[in-house]
Structures are given as structure tokens and as C-alpha cells.
Amino acid sequence: MSESEQTTNEKPFRVVLAKLGLDGHDRGLKVVARMLRDGGLEVIYLGLRQTTEQVIAAVEQEDADAIGISMLNGGHLALSKKMIDALDEADVDVPLIVGGIVPEGDIEKLSELGVAAILGPGSSSDDCVLAIRDAVAAVEARS
Amino acid sequence: MSENNDSTDNSSSNDEAKQAWQEAFEASKLRDVDFQTMSGVPVDPVYGDAPYPGQYPFTRGVYPSMYRSRLWTMRMFAGFGTAEDTNGRFKELLHAGGTGLSTAFDMPTLMGKDSDHDWSLGEVGKAGVAIDTLADMEDLFADIDLSGVSTSMTINGPAPILMAMYVAVAENSGVERSKLGGTIQADILKEYQAQKEYIFPPRPSMRLITDMMKFTEAEMPRWHPISISGYHIREAGSTAAQELAFTLANGFAYIEAGIAAGLDVDDFAPRLSFFFNSHLDFFEEIGKFRAARRIWARWLKERYGAKTEKAMLMRFHTQTAGVSLTAQQPEINIARVAIQALAGVLGGTQSLHTDSFDEALALPTEKAARIALRTQQIVAYETGAANVADPLGGSAYVEWMTDEMERQAEAIFAHIDDLGDGSMLEGAYAGVENGYYVGEIADAAYRFEREVNAGRRIVVGVNDFTDGDDSDNDTLYIGPEVEEYQLKRLGGVKQERDGEAVKKSLDDLVAVASTPDQNTMPAFIDAVKAYATEGEIVDALEGVYGTYVEKAVI
Numbered sequence: 001m002s003e004s005e006q007t008t009n010e011k012p013f014r015v016v017l018a019k020l021g022l023d024g025h026d027r028g029l030k031v032v033a034r035m036l037r038d039g040g041l042e043v044i045y046l047g048l049r050q051t052t053e054q055v056i057a058a059v060e061q062e063d064a065d066a067i068g069i070s071m072l073n074g075g076h077l078a079l080s081k082k083m084i085d086a087l088d089e090a091d092v093d094v095p096l097i098v099g100g101i102v103p104e105g106d107i108e109k110l111s112e113l114g115v116a117a118i119l120g121p122g123s124s125s126d127d128c129v130l131a132i133r134d135a136v137a138a139v140e141a142r143s
Numbered sequence: 144m145s146e147n148n149d150s151t152d153n154s155s156s157n158d159e160a161k162q163a164w165q166e167a168f169e170a171s172k173l174r175d176v177d178f179q180t181m182s183g184v185p186v187d188p189v190y191g192d193a194p195y196p197g198q199y200p201f202t203r204g205v206y207p208s209m210y211r212s213r214l215w216t217m218r219m220f221a222g223f224g225t226a227e228d229t230n231g232r233f234k235e236l237l238h239a240g241g242t243g244l245s246t247a248f249d250m251p252t253l254m255g256k257d258s259d260h261d262w263s264l265g266e267v268g269k270a271g272v273a274i275d276t277l278a279d280m281e282d283l284f285a286d287i288d289l290s291g292v293s294t295s296m297t298i299n300g301p302a303p304i305l306m307a308m309y310v311a312v313a314e315n316s317g318v319e320r321s322k323l324g325g326t327i328q329a330d331i332l333k334e335y336q337a338q339k340e341y342i343f344p345p346r347p348s349m350r351l352i353t354d355m356m357k358f359t360e361a362e363m364p365r366w367h368p369i370s371i372s373g374y375h376i377r378e379a380g381s382t383a384a385q386e387l388a389f390t391l392a393n394g395f396a397y398i399e400a401g402i403a404a405g406l407d408v409d410d411f412a413p414r415l416s417f418f419f420n421s422h423l424d425f426f427e428e429i430g431k432f433r434a435a436r437r438i439w440a441r442w443l444k445e446r447y448g449a450k451t452e453k454a455m456l457m458r459f460h461t462q463t464a465g466v467s468l469t470a471q472q473p474e475i476n477i478a479r480v481a482i483q484a485l486a487g488v489l490g491g492t493q494s495l496h497t498d499s500f501d502e503a504l505a506l507p508t509e510k511a512a513r514i515a516l517r518t519q520q521i522v523a524y525e526t527g528a529a530n531v532a533d534p535l536g537g538s539a540y541v542e543w544m545t546d547e548m549e550r551q552a553e554a555i556f557a558h559i560d561d562l563g564d565g566s567m568l569e570g571a572y573a574g575v576e577n578g579y580y581v582g583e584i585a586d587a588a589y590r591f592e593r594e595v596n597a598g599r600r601i602v603v604g605v606n607d608f609t610d611g612d613d614s615d616n617d618t619l620y621i622g623p624e625v626e627e628y629q630l631k632r633l634g635g636v637k638q639e640r641d642g643e644a645v646k647k648s649l650d651d652l653v654a655v656a657s658t659p660d661q662n663t664m665p666a667f668i669d670a671v672k673a674y675a676t677e678g679e680i681v682d683a684l685e686g687v688y689g690t691y692v693e694k695a696v697i
Contacts, residue, residue: 022250022262024339027380027466030585031592033697047695048339049262073250074505074621078265101470103505103618121470121503122605125596 014064015132018046018055020079028100029070032119032128039129052086059094065136066116071100077109084114093143095135099123160193164207167197171208178211178530186530191537196491200440202433202536202545204491205456209532210523215487216494217519218460219512220297222247222271224625225632226282229272233287244325245295245496246283247271248305255301255342257678258629268625270506275633275678277671280308281315289313294325295370300342302329303351304680307667310363315672324365326416329355330372332393332571336580338375339693342681345572347656347688351663352397353404358664360411369397370418370460376580377420378466380588383431384548386420388555389580391438395556395567398447403568408447409454417459421483421490423467428483429535430544432490435459438549461487462496468503472604472612476500481518488528489535495519505618578696585697633676640674648673649683656687 017033019026026048033045044062046054055067069083080098087096095116102110102118110118116135119128168188179185188211189195189203197207206212222229233244248271251263257275258267267273274280284294289312298305306327310320331348334341341348352369359366373390381389394415401411419435421428439457443449463483468476477500484497497515499507507515523529535541556567562579563570574580594600601607648670655666670680 021264022254022256022266026339027378027585027588030697031380031589034585034589035592035596037697043697045695045697048693073266074269075250075265082264101504103620122602124606125593 012040012042013066013132013136014042014044014062015066015068016044016046016055016058016062016064017068017070018050018058019048019070020050020052020055020083021075022049023071023073023075024048025072025100026070028072028121029068032068032070032099035125035128036132039125041129041132052083055083056086056090056092059092064094066095066097066132068097068099068132071098071102073101076100076102077106077113080110080115081113093139095132095139097131097135099128157193160195160198164189164193164195164198167207171206171212173208173211174213176211180527186527188530189532189536190534196532199444199452199455200437201456202437203533205436205458205493207532209491210488210529211532214523214529215492216243217516217523218243218245218295218494218496219516220245220247220462220496222249223506223621224268224272225628226272226274226279227285228625230283230285230287233284237287237292242291243293243295244287246297248296248298249273252305252677253298253300253340255304255677255681257676258626258633260678265626267629269621273625273629274305274308275629275676276636276674277308277311278636278674279629279632280305280312280671284309284312288318289316290318290322292324293365294323296325296327299328299331299334299338299340300348301677301681302327302331303355303664303667304671304677306355307664307671310668311672320363322365323363326367326370327355328370328372328418330369330393330418332396332575333372333375333390335575335691335693336376336389336393337379337381337584341691341693343684343688344691345575347684348691349400349568350659353400354663356397356401356406356411357404358662359414360406367414367416370416371397372418374418374420374462376584377422377464379584380466380591381584382587383422383424383427384551385555385583385587387431387435387438387548388552390417390419391435391442391552392556392559392567393571394439395442395446396571398443399566399568402447408443408449409451412443412447412449412454413451413456417457419459419461419487419492420464421461421487421492422464423479423483425482425486426541426544427548428486429490429541430548432459432461432487432492433533433536433541433545434548434552436491437545438552458493460494460496461490461492463487463498465498465502468498468500469602469604470503471609473500473504473616475604476503477514477518480515481522484519484522485526485528488522489533491533501616501618504616506621508617508619510617578694581693581696636674637676644673645670645675645679648675649679652680653683653687656684 033043037043097117098115099119117131196204250266252274256263356368359368371394373386376389377386436457440455443455463480480497487495497519499511499515501511559570562573652666652670655661655663
């Protein structure tokens with residue numbers, strides 16, 4: 001995608017999307033990838049079974065503004081913590097957005113860990129784009 | 144031939160078919176039930192014209208008497224926590240009169256990783272039972288007479304290892320392998336296409352599967368070595384016709400692999416079974432099920448030269464569509480599941496799993512799982528749907544839909560056949576390689592989502608009728624104790640076993656795996672009997688076969 005396709009002069013948001021861990025359910029993440037792309041974002045889609053190191057390498061290499069990871073089968077707390085810890089250790093300040101199945105009771109726990117936004121089932125295309133823009137804006141306001 | 148003669152021929156052949164069906168029906172043992180409506184009106188076992196249920200091409204069902212003889216098997220898939228936990232559940236089921244066990248494995252087991260592997264963090268025992276070594280399998284089936292049950296194991300990439308463990312448990316308890324009955328999913332093609340639980344690349348995986356087919360044919364006559372599964376293809380986002388076509392095309396690929404391995408299609412085809420999704424578009428689903436039977440019978444007879452009807456019969460398991468369940472107002476999923484269950488039954492399924500209403504949120508609670516089973520029981524005992532075989536056969540719409548599903552599937556078969564230069568097996572490899580399956584499925588999934596987003600498609604509770612989502616349901620929580628227990632168990636086994644024997648068995652397995660014309664199954668059995676872990680066996684084989692890595696394509 002080129003800059004000229006953007007409706008404004010601002011640089012398009014770049015977001016790295018990946019699945020961590022062993023779970024192979026990638027339908028949701030692929031749909032979100034296309035939604036974001038159609039919503040004017042640049043998507044770096046890493047696919048399945050990525051390590052936190054691979055995700056961070058992609059963020060640095062692609063100068064990405066946000067990370068989206070997708071969860072389905074109960075690994076969200078362990079894997080989100082692993083990702084946040086790895087980001088802290090690498091001193092990379094980009095927001096982490098978690099999508100997929102997160103039980104009501106774990107939403108607060110993820111926020112406390114430092115997850116910027118949680119997009120549950122039924123989130124619309126606009127919800128996804130807005131969540132990423134807000135999360136990036138919040139990081140920029142901090143720095 | 145004049146029109147008059149033609150119609151006479153038709154009606155006389157119809158009479159013959161009816162007569163043959165009548166004889167077959169009368170030879171069938173029936174359930175002791177009054178086959179009448181709620182108002183007391185007796186109903187016939189079938190209505191309409193030939194071909195009748197149990198007659199080629201089996202569009203109307205695989206048995207002449209269908210559910211009048213035997214209801215579908217209400218097979219509820221379960222597995223959680225440690226092997227001991229699941230063993231307890233199995234014993235309860237058997238005590239309550241069940242004869243079939245269905246095992247769900249956790250993610251590390253499905254991916255061939257031991258519980259102490261880095262990647263297993265947080266996933267041990269979460270979505271199924273954790274199996275690392277034969278010791279866990281011994282716990283899983285402790286005090287169960289394996290000669291008296293039929294066991295279904297849902298596993299694909301590491302299927303030969305789990306199969307070997309099952310044989311080893313039986314033999315260590317004095318049950319011969321020839322007495323074992325059950326099914327292992329082992330449908331590796333759909334892993335590359337949809338479910339993504341692959342380990343090795345397609346060709347070596349296929350070699351392991353044909354080894355299992357040959358081994359079970361020679362030594363385990365009651366075993367079903369593959370359950371060819373469309374369920375996951377549909378869940379990943381395909382249309383009904385794609386589910387139908389990709390699944391059957393995979394079935395043809397296994398048939399070709401079996402024939403290439405020197406097996407006789409009439410011997411091994413009857414031991415293949417199928418597994419479909421039942422989604423929400425009621426008539427489309429019923430058309431899909433009817434078309435599936437007809438296509439399979441025709442292709443087996445015409446393309447693969449099967450001579451016996453047994454080899455042409457498609458028997459299938461059905462599960463309601465997990466992906467159709469909404470996290471919003473989850474209770475309304477009970478209605479969705481009921482409609483999908485009824486479609487499966489009207490489509491003539493042999494067994495059925497009904498999803499629990501809370502599965503968009505977590506693994507089901509006991510209450511939700513009970514409601515799901517009760518839903519099947521309502522369909523079976525209250526609706527009258529089991530009284531008449533293929534009750535929608537002859538409906539203009541359902542017959543048209545059946546033909547339409549078949550037409551769409553044939554177009555897809557032609558494409559796959561082209562990709563493989565006249566081989567459905569090569570076509571399957573080529574389609575995996577060039578991203579055909581994943582691309583088609585992702586396109587269909589995105590199309591659906593855009594329609595929902597644009598409000599062109601209503602999902603009740605999600606993009607319309609959204610009032611009333613109070614979400615105060617309990618969900619099942621699996622704590623970290625399971626992982627802690629499993630790590631201790633694995634550590635203990637590793638300490639007690641004979642390390643030299645493990646090493647030797649793995650070296651032997653690698654040697655056999657590197658030799659194309661030897662069967663790997665005996666070496667798998669030796670390795671698990673030496674208490675080699677699942678992860679060690681997979682690592683050893685990855686040294687020979689390599690690891691499959693999917694190209695990341697949106």
C-alpha cells in the first residue's frame with residue numbers, strides 16, 4: 001500500500017499481527033488483518049506460532065506502531081504476560097492489543113498487565129481500527 | 144423409445160426398488176417404539192420414490208430402516224485436565240451404559256510437544272487431556288476393558304504415536320490388538336488446509352498414515368484408521384459447498400494413497416469414516432449431507448472401481464457449528480444448536496455431538512454440556528424426526544439443493560484434479576503447496592464477516608436484536624494445578640525409565656522412517672513401550688522428515 005492511498009497526510013499506522021503459542025485458530029486474525037488493511041492500515045501479518053522475539057524483531061524492522069495478537073483457547077493470560085515482559089525487556093514501547101476469546105473475569109487482569117485494548121468476538125471493522133488508533137495515540141501522549 | 148414405454152420402465156424399476164427395499168427393511172431389527180405421530184397417526188418408514196434408503200447412491204441414507212433400527216450415537220467429545228481426571232469421566236460414562244469413549248487431547252499433545260516444552264506454557268491440560276508418555280495413557284484407560292469399548296481419538300499430526308500407545312496399553316493389560324475397536328482422526332490433509340495442527344510436511348505425513356492404514360488392515364480389523372473431516376474446514380470459514388468438496392476430495396486422496404500402497408479399495412474403503420459440520424442454513428446443510436453420500440458412492444464405484452456396496456457407503460459423524468455460537472446472549476445458542484442438530488438428523492448422520500451454549504466463552508460447564516445432550520434427546524424422542532428415513536427426500540427445494548451442492552462440489556473436484564494432473568492425491572498436495580485451500584477459505588470467511596459488518600447478514604444478538612445481554616453465566620476455569628501435576632508426572636517417568644532402551648528404540652524408529660517400504664507402526668509401538676515421550680519421538684522424526692512451516696498469507 002502506498003502513502004497516496006491515505007486520505008490524510010499522516011503516515012499510515014503499521015500493525016504487526018501474530019498468533020503466539022501452539023493454537024492454530026487463525027480465522028479471526030486473518031479476517032482482522034483484511035479489515036485493517038481495508039481500513040487504511042498497513043498490516044504485517046506474521047501468522048501462526050510466533051515467538052515473542054519474532055514479533056519484536058518484526059516491530060523493529062517494520063517500525064510498527066502496534067501489535068495485535070489473537071487468542072482462542074485459554075492461553076491469553078500466560079501469553080500476554082510473556083509478550084508484555086518481552087517488550088519491557090527489549091524496551092520497545094508499542095501498544096499490545098489482544099483479540100479473541102477472553103473471559104469477562106480476565107479482562108481486568110489483562111489491562112493490569114498492560115494490554116492496551118481487548119477486542120472480543122463481534123467487534124466490528126471500525127472497532128478494530130479505532131482501538132488501534134486510540135492505543136497508538138495513548139502511547140504517543142505518554143512519550 | 145416412446146414416452147409411454149419410458150414411464151412404464153420407470154415405474155416397474157421403481158416397483159422393483161421398492162420391493163428390494165421392503166425386503167431389506169423387514170430383515171432389519173427395529174427399536175421397540177410406536178412409529179406414529181404425537182396425535183396417534185401411524186407413519187411409514189419411508190415415503191417417495193426410488194432409490195430408497197440403503198440403495199445406491201445412498202442419497203436417502205445408508206441403511207434401509209435408518210433410525211427405526213438404531214438412533215444415531217450421541218457421542219459427546221470430552222477431555223480435560225490430567226489423564227486420571229478423564230479416566231474418572233470415562234468410567235462414569237461406561238457405568239451409565241455408554242460403550243464409546245471420545246478423547247480430546249490438549250494443545251501440546253496435538254502438536255507433538257511434551258508438557259515441559261517452552262511452547263506448552265499455559266496450555267497443558269487446558270483444552271483436553273495431556274499425554275506425554277505411555278504412563279499417561281495407562282492412567283487414561285486404567286481399569287477399562289479395552290476389548291469391550293470403542294474409543295475415538297481426535298489427533299492428527301502425532302496420530303501414529305497415540306495409536307501405538309493405545310495398542311501398548313491394551314497389550315500390557317492382556318488384550319490383543321486385534322480385539323481393539325475405535326477410530327483415530329489422522330486426517331492430515333485438512334490440517335494444512337484448515338485446522339493447522341500439522342508437524343511434518345504433507346508427503347511424509349501421508350506415508351505415516353498409509354502405514355497406519357496397512358497396519359490396522361492387517362492386524363486391527365475393528366479399527367477405523369482415518370476420520371475424514373470437513374468440520375474444521377467449515378469452522379475456518381469455508382462455505383458449505385467448499386466443506387463438502389474439500390472433504391470428499393481429501394477422501395479421494397486417501398483412497399488413491401491406499402491403492403498406491405497396494406491395498407484393495409473394497410477392503411479398506413469401508414473402514415474410512417467422515418465428519419461434517421452442521422451449520423445454520425438448514426436446507427443447505429441437509430442438501431450437503433445428502434450430496435455427500437451420493438458423490439462418495441458414485442466416485443468410489445465409477446472412478447475407483449469399488450465393487451461392494453460397503454465400500455461405497457459414506458458413514459459420518461456430525462458436530463454442530465462452534466463458529467456459529469455467539470458470545471453475546473449466549474443462552475440463545477441453545478436454539479441455534481437445536482436447529483443444527485435437527486439438520487444433521489434429517490441429513491441422516493450416524494452420530495452427533497451437540498455444542499454447549501457457552502462455548503464461545505470457554506470450555507463448557509457441566510450444566511451447559513448436559514443441556515446440549517438433552518437437545519439431542521429432544522430431537523430423538525420428542526420431534527418424531529427419527530420415525531421416517533430421509534423425510535425431506537422428494538421436496539423440490541431439498542432435491543434441488545442436493546443437486547446444487549453436488550454441482551458446486553464437482554466443479555471444485557475438477558480444479559483439484561487439474562492441479563494434480565489427473566490425481567486427486569497430487570492435487571491435494573499441490574493445493575496445499577500453492578495456498579489454494581487456505582486462500583479460498585480465507586476469502587469465504589472475510590466475505591461472511593463483511594456481510595455481517597455491513598448489516599447485510601443478521602447475527603441475532605451481535606449486529607441486531609442486541610438488548611438483553613446480561614452475561615452473568617458461569618464459565619469453566621482450569622487452574623494451573625494440572626500443569627504442575629503433569630510436569631511432576633513426566634519428570635518421574637523420565638527418571639524411572641531405561642535411558643538406553645529409549646535411545647535404541649528412537650534410533651530404530653529413525654532407521655525405519657528413513658526406509659520407505661518398511662512399516663513404521665511396530666517401531667512406534669516399541670518406542671512408546673520404552674516410555675519414550677511424545678516429544679522425543681516427534682523430534683527424532685523431524686530429523687528425518689523436517690517440519691512443515693506455513694507461508695503466512697492473509
